[in-house]
Amino acid sequence: MAKPQKGDRMNWITNYVRPRINSIFSRREIPENLWSKCDDCGTMLFHRELSQNLNVCTNCGHHMPITPRDRFAALFDGGTYAEVDVPLPTPDPLQFRDQKKYPERMRAAQKATGEKEAMLVARGEIGRTPIVAAAQDFSFMGGSMGMYVGNAIIAAAQEAVKLKRPLILFSAAGGARMQEGILSLMQMPRTTVAVQMLREAGLPYIVVLTHPTTGGVTASYAMLGDVHIAEPNALICFAGPRVIEQTIREKLPEGFQRAEYLLDHGMLDRVTKRTDMRDELITITRMLLGLPPAVKGDLPAPTPEPEAIEATPPAPPPVEPPENPKPAAKADKKKSGKE
Numbered sequence: 244m245a246k247p248q249k250g251d252r253m254n255w256i257t258n259y260v261r262p263r264i265n266s267i268f269s270r271r272e273i274p275e276n277l278w279s280k281c282d283d284c285g286t287m288l289f290h291r292e293l294s295q296n297l298n299v300c301t302n303c304g305h306h307m308p309i310t311p312r313d314r315f316a317a318l319f320d321g322g323t324y325a326e327v328d329v330p331l332p333t334p335d336p337l338q339f340r341d342q343k344k345y346p347e348r349m350r351a352a353q354k355a356t357g358e359k360e361a362m363l364v365a366r367g368e369i370g371r372t373p374i375v376a377a378a379q380d381f382s383f384m385g386g387s388m389g390m391y392v393g394n395a396i397i398a399a400a401q402e403a404v405k406l407k408r409p410l411i412l413f414s415a416a417g418g419a420r421m422q423e424g425i426l427s428l429m430q431m432p433r434t435t436v437a438v439q440m441l442r443e444a445g446l447p448y449i450v451v452l453t454h455p456t457t458g459g460v461t462a463s464y465a466m467l468g469d470v471h472i473a474e475p476n477a478l479i480c481f482a483g484p485r486v487i488e489q490t491i492r493e494k495l496p497e498g499f500q501r502a503e504y505l506l507d508h509g510m511l512d513r514v515t516k517r518t519d520m521r522d523e524l525i526t527i528t529r530m531l532l533g534l535p536p537a538v539k540g541d542l543p544a545p546t547p548e549p550e551a552i553e554a555t556p557p558a559p560p561p562v563e564p565p566e567n568p569k570p571a572a573k574a575d576k577k578k579s580g581k582e
Contacts, residue, residue: 281305297517306454306474306517310356311363311378314413318376318521324367327375329360329398332390339422348422352383361386361416362395366402370525370537375403378413381455386416388460389423393430396464400437409447409528414465418458431463438467447531449524452479452502452511470527472513472520473502479510 278287283305293300297317298307316322339345353359361383366375377399379386396412403410419427441448450468454477461481473479480500488495498504505511515523525537 279307282307299517304475304516306476308381308415308454309517310382311358311380311413314378315363315365315367315376318369318524319365319367320369320371324365324376327364327366327398327402329362329364329391329395332394335422336390336426337422337424339424341422345422348384356380356383358383360391360395361389362392364395364399364402366406366408369521369528372525372528372532372534372537373406373408374411374528375399375406375408376411376413379415379460381415381417381453384420385418386460387418387420387427388416388430388458388463389420389427390430392416392420393433396430396434397437400440403446404440404444407444407446409449409531410441411449411451411524411528412464412468413451413453414456414460415453416456416458416460416465418460428459431459434464435467438464447528449527449531451520451524452477454478455480457481457483469531470513471511472515472523472527473505473511474517474520475502475514477502479505 277290279290279293280287281300281302284300284303286300286302288301293307294313297313298309299305300307315324334349335345337345343351358380362377362379364375364377366373368374377395379392399410399412402408419430421427438448447470448468449470449472450465452465452471452473454474456465456477456479458481461479478484478500479502482490484495484500496504502511502514506514513523529535529537
């Protein structure tokens with residue numbers, strides 16, 4: 244029987260033993276969502292750390308998309324809120340079809356996001372101040388404004404008027420929903436009337452414009468607020484920069500239609516980081532309502548413990564002075580003189 248050569252033994256170790264050892268020690272179950280990549284700087288971010296920072300890159304400060312539920316969890320006190328029911332519109336009223344049927348696109352968006360539609364309405368408290376809030380979900384068909392979004396804004400305004408609370412709206416949309424045609428454009432005047440209801444009731448309406456807010460949304464309820472706040476570098480426009488450049492055949496200024504550009508030109512009141520947004524909204528809301536500034540970390544007065552009450556000695560009774568001491572002294576002198 245031929246003895247194995249040195250080269251054969253090395254091939255056996257290299258081809259079988261070493262890969263087996265490597266597979267044993269490198270076999271780890273790593274979740275697919277453990278890391279996220281920043282859209283701006285490309286930094287790999289730990290998913291939990293990114294979520295705790297409200298989807299804001301810890302390296303460059305880039306604001307990435309966030310769902311309405313995550314936004315509300317960070318906005319409301321203790322992350323507690325109650326959803327407001329929104330009337331459901333007629334599904335697919337125009338029987339619209341492009342590459343897919345409109346109902347198929349709706350089902351795909353609902354499956355991907357877990358939401359019924361592109362807007363969520365809720366009521367709760369921020370800084371112990373009751374409010375009504377509405378937020379658009381850009382991941383649901385681009386946050387496009389259709390009949391449901393119109394119904395949601397009207398429901399939010401009616402709830403705010405009913406409860407006499409301010410309304411805070413977070414916009415994020417690519418414009419009107421083309422699958423609903425003229426019915427989606429009808430939501431522009433409908434939502435404008437809803438905002439007018441708030442003004443007639445004397446209730447504050449605060450709009451937070453997030454990336455992106457464009458099209459018919461910008462031309463209606465997103466620009467009708469008493470106060471306009473935007474997240475950093477958010478695209479806010481009617482027609483996008485590429486459309487404008489192709490139309491006028493000129494290069495637009497750097498940062499054109501971004502939040503900071505609009506702030507410099509008087510279109511916005513504030514540009515606020517997402518991590519500072521809650522405190523900013525609490526301050527502005529209480530100021531518009533004529534309330535004093537919110538007190539952070541205030542606690543009720545401590546009640547005395549029973550042991551401390553029992554250990555305290557009772558106060559001694561007051562000593563009353565004797566009545567008419569001087570006449571008594573004179574009487575004693577007379578008695579001593581007689582004796």
